Amino acid sequence: MTTSAPDSSTPASASPASTPAIHAPPTAPPPPSTSAVSAIGPPLPPKWGVLPGSRSDDNISTGEWSPVLLKGECMTVGANGPDAVRRRRDARRNRELLVEAAREAFAEQGLDAPLDMIARRAGVGNATLYRHFPSRAALVDEVFRDTLTETMAAGERARTTKDAWTGLLDYLDAIFTGLAADRGAIDLMTTRLENVATLEAVHAHNRETVDVLLRRGREQGTVRGDLTTEDLLFALAALSRAVPALTIAAPDAWRRALALLLDGLRASPTTAPLPEPSLTPAQLGDALGHLGPHR
Secondary structure, rough: OOOOOOOOOOOOOOOHHHOOOOOOOOOOOOOOOOOEEOOOOOOOOOOOOOOOOOOOOOOOOOOEEEEEEOEEEEEEEEEOHHHHHHHHHHHHHHHHHHHHHHHHHHHHOOOOOOOOHHHHHHHOOHHHHHHHHHOOOHHHHHHHHHHHHHHHHHHHHHOOOOOOOHHHHHHHHHHHHHHHHHHHHHHHHHHHOOOOHHHHHHHHHHHHHHHHHHHHHHHHHOOOOOOOOOHHHHHHHHHHHHHHHHHHHHHOHHHHHHHHHOOOOOOOOOOOOOOOOOHHHHHHHHHHHHHHOOO
C-alpha cells in the first residue's frame, strides 16, 4: 500500500521545541486570573489590576502604586494619581495638626508633655505621629524651628547696635518675652536635648552674641570688668527657670527680676569685686545639665 506524500502547501507540524509557551487567541486576551493576591490583602477580584509592590495602606512614599476600580474598569494610581494626591493632602494636614497640638502642649507643660496626649489632641493615632516624627527631638525641632530662627535674628540685631548696653538690654528683653509665653521654650534654651538639628547652632550663636556684647560693653565702660560670659549665661538660665512661677504670680513680674539682674552687670565706681572665680565653659555645661529636666 502506497502512502501519499504530504501536500507541500500544508506546513509540517512544528516540533515541541518551537511551540510558543503561551498561545493566546488572536481576538481577545485571556480573562484575568481570580487568584491574584495583593502584597498585603486577600485575593483580588478579576477587575483589579495588581502590580509588584502594590499597597493599600496610607504610606505615601513616592513611586508606589495601588490598584483602584473606577466605573468597572481597572486603573493603577501612582504617585501623581488622584488617590495619591488625596493621601499627600491628608498627610500634610495630619502633620500640621500634630505640630499645632505639640506647640500648645509644650507651651503648657514643657518638653516633657506626653506624646500620646499630643496625638490625641491632633485627632490622630500614635502610629501617625511616629510616622511623621520618629522621635521627640524631631517633633521639638519642627515646633521650635521658627522660634530658634527668631532668636538668632534678635542676636544679629543686638550685635549691630552701636551702644553695647542698649543692644544687650534689647536682646535679653526679646528672649525673655518669648520665654514668658512658652514653657517649652524655657526647657529648650536651658536644658540639654540631643538631636535637635537647629538647637546647637542657636546655643552657639547665643553664646557668641553675649560674648560680643559684654566685650564691647567693657570697652565702652558700661559693663563691669570682672563679668564673664559664663557668669551671665548661668544667671540668665537660672532666672528663666523661675519665669513660669513668676508669670503665675503676675504676668510681667519677670521684668522686675531681669532688671535687678542687669543692674548688677553695670560698671560702677562702688561695685564690689565678685567672690569666687567664674565658672569655666565645662563647668557651666555641667551646671546647666542639672538645672532643668533630665533627658
